[in-house]
Amino acid sequence: MIIAILGRQPALGIAELEKVFSAQSVHIYSNQSATVETDYIDVQNLGGVPKAGIIINELPKSDWHKVSQKVVQHYSSKWSAFEGKITLGISAYGFDIDAREVQKTGIILKQKLKKSGVSLRLIPNPAPALNSAISHNNKIGLSPNKVELLIVRSNDGEVIIAESTGAQNITAYASRDQMRPKRDTFVGMLPPKLAQIMINLAVGNLHPSHSAIVSNVTLEPEFNKVPGALVDPERSSDVKNSSLISDQGQGRLRILDPFCGTGVILQEAVLMGYSVYGTDLSEKMIRYSRDNLNWLANSHRIRFDWFLYEGDSTNATWQQPIDAVVSEVYLGQPFSAPPSQEKLEEVVINCNHIITEFLKNLSPQIQPGTPVCLAVPAWRNTDGKFTHLPLISTIARLGYKPHEFTNISQNDLLYYRENQIVARELLVLTKC
Ligand SMILES: C[S@@+](CC[C@H](N)C(=O)[O-])C[C@H]1O[C@@H](n2cnc3c(N)ncnc32)[C@H](O)[C@@H]1O
Incomplete structure (x- = not known):
């Protein structure tokens, strides 16, 4: 299952996804996103979808604090024996938080990993969600050591955590x-x-x-x-x-x-x-x-x-x-x-x-x-x-x-x- 982050006019992205993947497989998740029952979305061929990611976890109604704890727990364990340097970007959609709080989650994770001897480069967040240009230019989502987490809160407060498979090539x-x-x-x-x-x-x-x-x-x-x-x-x-x-x-x-x-x-x-x-x-x-x-x-x-x-x-x-x-x-x-x-x-x-x-x-x-x-x-x-x-x-x-x-x-x-x-x-x- 994939989460698609929608562009400036979300309805156009929804329409496009319905036509490409069938109406039954597309479900609106939040004002800015939809889930799609498929294994992969090529965002370079979808004008209305700037980013997409594979859903790895779904949480019941959660605030950012809870989500942040989950993320740190999951990835400090997953990457504790990672060989080589990890580049990480975190994008939060639909939360009432500022960029610094998103960044803080990354910093806590970075410190934990450092104790395990793993080096992590954190991409700074000018906004809660990285724009497609930053994601694309840093090549996050395109290889196992360059990860972007898409953390999306639904209109009802449930949360999806996904790993991006790449962002539109804005350049x-x-x-x-x-x-x-x-x-x-x-x-x-x-x-x-x-x-x-x-x-x-x-x-x-x-x-x-x-x-x-x-x-x-x-x-x-x-x-x-x-x-x-x-x-x-x-x-x-x-x-x-x-x-x-x-x-x-x-x-x-x-x-x-x-x-x-x-x-x-x-x-x-x-x-x-x-x-x-x-x-x-x-x-x-x-x-x-x-x-x-x-x-x-x-x-x-x-x-x-x-x-x-x-x-x-x-x-x-x-x-x-x-x-x-x-x-x-x-x-x-x-x-x-x-x-x-x-x-x-x-x-x-x-x-x-x-x-x-x-x-x-x-x-x-x-x-x-x-x-x-x-x-x-x-x-x-x-x-x-x-x-x-x-x-x-x-x-x-x-x-x-x-x-x-x-x-x-x-x-x-x-x-x-x-x-x-x-x-x-x-x-x-x-x-x-
Ligand atoms: C809005 S523009 C399309 C622009 C185009 N999408 C582009 O990539 O540049 C409309 C075009 O319709 C052409 N046009 C106007 N009346 C036409 C007609 N009766 N038959 C064919 N083309 C016409 C104009 O010359 C103009 O190039």
Whole structure:
């Protein structure tokens, strides 16, 4: 059994876990965590789960003092004959304590172990829980002598003690986001983690690598340039040509993003082992996606299938196969302050029209059962209430069935930062 620590918007992580591991195996444990009936979770492929750990002990209602005693007792005995140096981080979630109290537990353990001749390096706690960057940078959870304890208190006061199996690689996310050559603040900046969540919401349950540790992207240690894999950036005609590496894509699901923009979803899908197909109204965006995918292939030394084409998603004809559709669609204009009622109505009507036409056009082109995950706009007013796209309540008429989650509702599937007017609402659908 695993405990998953959830990200900034916990409902998105819960939804993602339900899709990847099945609703029956996911149980909300606290506001920040869920337990999952599985042996292993690869957090690098789950955008909504910054850390996960194997549960080693469950305690009835306990305060930090009791938990601390248990931890010291258990690990001073377990490590009393440990050979070599131990690095330890302790992260406490859901306790009403400050960082110093967490640190104190580590110091007591360190002193006890010292008496047994065992050396322990304690990672300082700037907060009760170490953030993912600290955990990742210290490589805790990744080997027997580098341990992070995840100590989580449920809403009812029960406690889980788990040993982390690693934290999301925050540096890699930042570099994928910031180092890619083409970015466009106007088109938007879909965070790579949200792209991963969307991909999992569509095809998580179909992806074989979630229960294994290895992704099926082909790693090419010697790879510099694959003939035919990379298009000439100066020749715009290449943009409209496939640059498939014919023998590499067999058996991989192909994900279509019909509003691909700069290609964040395509990029993350590739790293998760899918082959990708992007289309966009804008020729410039197709070039941007192409340059970013070329960068990904070179910087990560991987080869993969991709296909990019300029096209209006309200009337495009897509090439088969399409195994899943994952897209951050047209979101309308950005707002820095809530728009007037009149302006809001105009934008809602415009977005609703484009997205409805797109869904109508897509429907006959995909097989029944094809998963679709879309980020669509929802507008937040000054009271924090949302204006939703009208098409959502009548989506069945367009030929799509909304996925029913067990632990969360559709209203929880909103991604936004505090100061944002235009939120992204995630629609998780299946073609009827
Ligand atoms: C919110 S952005 C998507 C950004 C993208 N997720 C990324 O990684 O950069 C929406 C995209 O939809 C494109 N677009 C707008 N209307 C379109 C249409 N009718 N058909 C296809 N693409 C369209 C825009 O050019 C823009 O690139």
